[in-house]
Amino acid sequence: MSRRGNPDLAASESLRLLGADPAGWVPPTAGVDHDVAIVGAGQSGLTIGYALRRAGITRVAVLDAAESESHVGGWAAKARMRTLRTAKTLVGPELGNPALSFRAWYEAREGTAAWTALDRIPTADWISYLTWFQRQVRVPVRRGVRVLRIEPDGQDRIRLHLRRAGTDTVETARKVVLANGVEGTGGPRxxxxxxxxxxxxxxxxxxxxxxxxxxxxxxxxxxxxxxxxxxxxxxxxxxxxxxxxxxxxxxxxVARPGGNPPSPAVQDVFHRLPDAERWRRRFAFAGxxxxxxxxxxxxxxxxxxxxxxxxxxxxxxxxxxxxxxxxxxxxxxxxxxxxGYQHDPRTRPELAAVAGRIALWRDRYQPPAELRSEHLSSFPYVGPGYELTARRPEDAGWLSAIHVFNAGASQSFGLPIGDVPSLRSGVPRLVDAIVRDLVLADLPRTKPSPAAPASREEYAHAVWKPETVAA
The missing domain is CATH 3.50.50.60 (FAD/NAD(P)-binding domain)
Known part of the structure; x- marks a missing residue:
């Protein structure tokens, strides 16, 4: 029997059971438009936007240069493969909610037998699924917005120079996530x-x-x-x-079916390996x-x-x-x-003005002569929360407010960041880093809630009193 159903109803019920989104806990900051601005509304940007909301961060803007939602992440415009290159069983944007998974969506439409027979996910179906996913998790996207320039505002916050329909504006964010896919921090190689x-x-x-x-x-x-x-x-x-x-x-x-896939365990801790080991593994990697x-x-x-x-x-x-x-x-x-692509921030228009202040791998690690690579040395050196790091200490505060969840972080994390395999552990790690940074930054201006005024009206009758012994 091949079961089918309504994926919208199942997703809606699963979200109902999760309960309402937490109330926003980040206090407003004067002169700041967004607590987090996400650049890119593909599979990464949508997943991050959803995860931030479930973490109680509500002042989030998701910006995308594409005018139409049919171009989710550029799949329709640039993806020429018939199927995704990853296994159909990988955890994707659903982040642990099976009713939001591609499998749930596909089986509801095509039946369980069709899922069983499926080898890899057809690209056209993945585009349709991502459009459906956005509707279910209700991540608002401002489309047709292009980021022209990113710069510090002098208070460890980020100014975004934007263009929409020929009109230029400036908006400020405490955190910026670059979720702009394969071009990442560079462009075509x-x-x-x-x-x-x-x-x-x-x-x-x-x-x-x-x-x-x-x-x-x-x-x-x-x-x-x-x-x-x-x-x-x-x-x-x-x-x-x-x-x-x-x-x-x-x-x-040639990658043949049944080959040895990368170990998820190694992928999850790759960013914790010594620089020499990370470099050696990336140098030996052959596409x-x-x-x-x-x-x-x-x-x-x-x-x-x-x-x-x-x-x-x-x-x-x-x-x-x-x-x-x-x-x-x-x-x-x-x-x-x-x-393929290179990831030198100096070649990325919106980063060009600050690129010289971003630490690259060449600034942090010098490989032996036989392992030298101009290509790998030009990647940004990304921290454990996907944050940019600074060449000079005085730039560390504001540069760490920019998080790279795209292919530019691949040299530091060992797998294509932004691709499906990176979502399972990468998005929770990113959100945890953002939550940590906002909490620590706000500690000086958030005071514990005072205790309620003392009153015994509700319980005075129940207070135990020892018997009075006559003198």
Missing amino acids: IPVTTAKLSPAVFAHTGRQIDFAALRGRTVAVVGAAASAFDAAATALEAHAAEVHLFSRRGDLV STPLDSVQRATAHPNFHIHLAAPWQEATEAGSKVRVRAADGTHRFDFVIAGT
Whole structure:
């Protein structure tokens, strides 16, 4: 029997049983608009907003640059994989409430048999689920708001310069959470060889690409990780004439079903490991590609893989790109870089003004020569509560008010922060840090409630009196 039901009713009942949200306990602060401002309304931002409210922090603003809720976290615009790359059984935004889980939502719609038969979660279903999740937990989102600049206000608080519909405003928050996904504290990682190519012939997988325009054209994809293969397959399905994928490695790193998943126990304590051990593990990490992503692309006879073929030069001539690679010279109509992201705060527009004051890994740890990496050394050095740390002690107060719950924290925490695997333990850890900081900061201005005035009216008749013994 395949049971179905109404996921809205089940979620509503589960929230009723949890009880009303706690009353806000953070005292108002003069000149402050928000106790917490969350930048990004994807799966992380929505989960954090919900968790903060359940922790009694009510003055929270969730800001998102996307105008439509159908672009939750950029999934609809940039996710080109057919399914999520993580196991369907991972805990997600529900944070322990099974009625809010993807499984509950999916089984109510499709039945238990469909869930059992499901391998991994279809991307389209995940987008629909996140939209449903937001409705259930009632996290308000201010959409179409872009953060232009982040700066201190001189009192260990953060000023946010915002733009909405052409109008600029400034708002102040005691805490800011950057929950802005894979771009995090940086942006697309563009290979030096393609840096001078124009948008007419080049795009990174982190940007929207008009794949329909690639019909009948010859396309090159630089990179051999999951996003590169997904872009190659999408171009092939859009009827590109040929797609050539170039890998620096002499072989692909393919993640096969049934492989050894990362230990959740190690992930949960990764941020507590010594810096040398964290660096060593991240340096040795090799991005892999799911087997189904490889098979999706290789099913097309006009798909070609170039192994051990790093690019040495790419020049634009008219509407073509001439490429000199380790395996020869080639010409293409369009180039796609599936080369991941870098997380140097100096390249992030809203952080550029304060980036020089943020401690990076290069400021805190110098690896041995054989383990050096300019890419890893440019990540921000993030504290145990996902807070930014300062290069100079005088900046520590206000920089620790900015929490990085995005891919920029991955070097410090050992897994892609903001992805589904990071929500289970990461969001409670983040909320605990925010609660701790607000409580400690407010101790000097919060006094214990005075005891009620003494009165015996309610109980005087019950007070025991020993018998009076006559003298």
